[in-house]
Amino acid sequence: MFSPVVGALLMVLLSLVPARAQEYVDVALVLAVDVSRSMSPEELRIQREGYAAAIASPEVIRAIGDGAHRRIAITFFEWAGNHHAREIIDWTLIQSPDDAKAVAARLLAGSSESARRTSISGAIETGMHLIDEVPFLAERYVIDISGDGPNNQGLTVTDARDLAVANGIVINGLPLMTRGGIGSHYNIDDLDEYYRRCVIGGPGSFVVPVNDWAQFPEAVRRKLVLEIGNYMSGPKVWRAQIRFSEPYDCLIGEKIRQQRMWQFDFDN
Template identity: 60%
Template sequence: MWRHSWFRTLIGAVSLLLAPVPPAVAQEQVDVALVLAVDVSRSMSTEELQIQRRGYAAAISSPEVIRAIGMGVNGRIALMMFEWANENHAREIVPWSIIETQPDARAFADRILADTTFGQRRTSISGAIRHASALLADVPYKASRLVIDISGDGPNNQGTPVTLERDAALARGHVINGLPLMTRGGVGFQFNIPDLDDYYRHCVTGGPASFVLPVVEWAQFPDAVRRKLILEIGGWIPVGPARVIPAQITFGPPYDCMVGEKIWQRLRRQYFWDP
């Protein structure tokens, strides 16, 4: 009897080993996984923060962006948005979402508009890139391209030097595009630099088909975001309007990518250390 029991146990174990393994759940395929990283530092006024939020909502739900999504191989993208300021502030506004139809886009836009933003101290573009790159590394979809869309109105002035985080993201295969906001307003206007578009081109952006699209007036913002999304969704190299600057251009004299940190140190000496 003991032999029969042992034999049945052995047969059961062999059956378990030979049983077919259920296939893993396949990840949904998307044309691009796109992280929207939105600056909420105090160098932007409350009104500007609201313009920015409404501009993103309008662009994402626009017919032109929906049409661009539909032209992709898979006809869908993965999108998420978070706000950033100092190196410890990265707050999710909308989690990873599939955008395939107008209702998908409208739902995403509604969540943007329903959220409330309060300006935060300091500007850590490097922290924003690091956070966005980590999100792309764990994106729950299978994406043909991994893109960080980062907007901001001043240079990095806190945390790791921005070029180090940029280079780390590019080494992971991530593309970084920039939307420098060359406007004036907010309490931190003293951190603004006149050539923020050049700063983004030299120090922030990079990767295949990457580009910089400057905004010099807030009235331009919704249209700029819409154009930027269309380029990112299609993976197209920007051509035409001179204000859309391919990030790969590197000619000209060397650029000081620590300019923001130097401004911060100068202001600290001026306001806190000098007698």
């Protein structure tokens, strides 16, 4: 029989073992959602409702059931500047419709809080940190970035992307080609191309552009199905390319912010 001291030590050691650390999932998916000030309150609401509807949709549930392990792990956080990352859903297992509905209910239970600046690189860094802490073993690790403007603060977005890809993480993008918030003067017309050139990376990475908020729920649903099932893309999905014929300025967001520093700065 163990002595009280040895028994207490064993209890401490057991408590240090991550719960369910050996459980496999098909994908560990980080959902990183833009809440910078270029987003209007109405757009923030549409985002929450769109993600909730997509996660609980029959199409997403079917994609989860078609996987080898028939379960996924997700976490959801909202981001703006490189010091603003608000976790809404911590790592959660989804393997049934009830699991998905519970996650959707948690998203709908609260509201988003906008913040200054746009740091896609900060969102990628936060996503990497969350993946380091995932309590499951995944076949794939994915950071899913949605946003309506280019990076204008923090680490260069290509450096953050390349670091994530070097660590085996795929980054997909949902560029929002919309206007609405007080910082929309920081937006660019070819945000979809910016995401394809500067943000996404890794095997099978892709971009799903959103040109109108009416498209948002369907775009999120289609993107989740692709990410969960690792399916081939369909219409309106832009795959990453290894080579491009023309160069692209991935510092465009930083340059726009620098040019506008003399003005009253609402900073998206």
